[in-house]
Amino acid sequence: MVMETKTLLFSTLPRLSYVLILVLFSLVAAAASGSLSFNFYAASCPTVEFIVVNTVRSASSSDPTIPGKLLRLVFHDCFVEGCDASVLLQGNGTEQSDPANKSLGGFAVINSAKRLLEIFCPETVSCADILALAARDAVAITGGPMIQIPTGRRDGRESLVANVRPNIVDTSFTMDDMIKIFSSKGLSLEDLVTLSGAHTIGAAHCSAFSDRFQEDSHGKLKLIDSFLDTSYARELMSMCPAGASPSITVNNDPETSSAFDNQYYRNLLAHKGLFQSDSVLLEDERTREQVKDFANDEGRFFESWRQSFLKLTSIGVKTGEDGEIRRFCSEING
Ligand code: HEM
Numbered sequence: 159m160v161m162e163t164k165t166l167l168f169s170t171l172p173r174l175s176y177v178l179i180l181v182l183f184s185l186v187a188a189a190a191s192g193s194l195s196f197n198f199y200a201a202s203c204p205t206v207e208f209i210v211v212n213t214v215r216s217a218s219s220s221d222p223t224i225p226g227k228l229l230r231l232v233f234h235d236c237f238v239e240g241c242d243a244s245v246l247l248q249g250n251g252t253e254q255s256d257p258a259n260k261s262l263g264g265f266a267v268i269n270s271a272k273r274l275l276e277i278f279c280p281e282t283v284s285c286a287d288i289l290a291l292a293a294r295d296a297v298a299i300t301g302g303p304m305i306q307i308p309t310g311r312r313d314g315r316e317s318l319v320a321n322v323r324p325n326i327v328d329t330s331f332t333m334d335d336m337i338k339i340f341s342s343k344g345l346s347l348e349d350l351v352t353l354s355g356a357h358t359i360g361a362a363h364c365s366a367f368s369d370r371f372q373e374d375s376h377g378k379l380k381l382i383d384s385f386l387d388t389s390y391a392r393e394l395m396s397m398c399p400a401g402a403s404p405s406i407t408v409n410n411d412p413e414t415s416s417a418f419d420n421q422y423y424r425n426l427l428a429h430k431g432l433f434q435s436d437s438v439l440l441e442d443e444r445t446r447e448q449v450k451d452f453a454n455d456e457g458r459f460f461e462s463w464r465q466s467f468l469k470l471t472s473i474g475v476k477t478g479e480d481g482e483i484r485r486f487c488s489e490i491n492g
């Protein structure tokens with residue numbers, strides 16, 4: 159018996175060490191070549207994904223607005239200086255000072271995952287990875303596809319308000335404006351249609367769409383954007399009357415606001431896209447067919463989402479020796 163165990167041990171040991179060497183080699187290679195890798199934290203923090211998903215899950219169960227916030231947060235991070243957690247930095251003149259970022263949320267969820275990770279794996283997991291994983295989990299938790307994403311992002315040391323305007327899409331943008339920004343990030347027209355599907359969850363403030371209609375002096379609806387369905391516009395007007403509190407929010411998807419599904423595209427077909435930048439996806443013939451396709455086939459939307467989300471969360475990543483691993487997500491290391 160002892161003999162057998164010994165033989166077994168000796169015959170498996172070389173194989174084990176091969177595997178170990180391979181894993182180590184691929185980790186070093188990934189770090190040196192500046193790319194992300196799957197299982198980046200396999201040796202240094204094997205529980206990272208478990209800790210992040212549990213944090214997101216428990217935060218979302220007590221506050222259902224969390225998934226939408228995390229998903230928008232990663233978009234605003236990745237489009238400005240790449241996916242480097244620059245959007246999480248607090249202070250005067252950081253990206254958070256831009257009006258487009260004033261309505262971001264979900265920071266506390268990232269910070270609390272980071273606090274836990276600093277206990278289990280000190281100074282190991284970047285805030286940029288935590289944010290990408292948390293947004294990935296937000297989609298799965300609300301019924302969207304579960305996606306394996308590579309990690310190894312490092313945290314940026316810079317966050318400047320001036321970098322936000324030129325890189326973040328506004329609701330008033332034309333299709334050409336949007337294409338320009340997306341393609342500067344390596345994203346295609348198809349990625350634009352797919353990633354806009356994020357608006358199947360979450361909410362928006364009245365100011366993001368209230369210029370699409372007006373209330374006349376008799377309290378009647380006057381459509382400014384004739385592409386908007388009249389009864390939907392009337393609904394929106396009643397939720398966002400003139401002089402309404404700026405803190406009021408309206409669901410992006412009037413049908414299934416807490417489910418990550420293809421309802422967004424069905425809404426577009428019914429002229430119920432909340433933002434002008436949503437409606438334009440149906441109006442423009444370059445994207446109309448894809449909208450119809452996703453409205454009819456959720457599987458195709460999910461498959462496309464997998465690919466586009468991987469591209470989104472890989473934009474301009476800092477890896478290897480670039481950047482740092484922050485100790486607190488809201489501040490750079492001293
Ligand atoms: C294509 C151009 C886009 C425009 C013009 C746009 C614009 C907006 C605006 C104005 C809001 C409402 C913010 C507020 O008033 O609180 C919003 C919400 C949101 N956006 Fe986008 N967005 C775009 C693309 C994206 C992409 C690519 C994603 C993610 C992949 C995304 C995810 C979200 C989410 C999840 C919300 C809801 C946030 C919440 O519930 O707090 N958006 N977007």
Ligand SMILES: [Ca+2]
Binds near residue numbers: 235236244245
């Ligand atoms: Ca960033």
Ligand SMILES: [Ca+2]
Binds near residue numbers: 415419
């Ligand atoms: Ca939905």
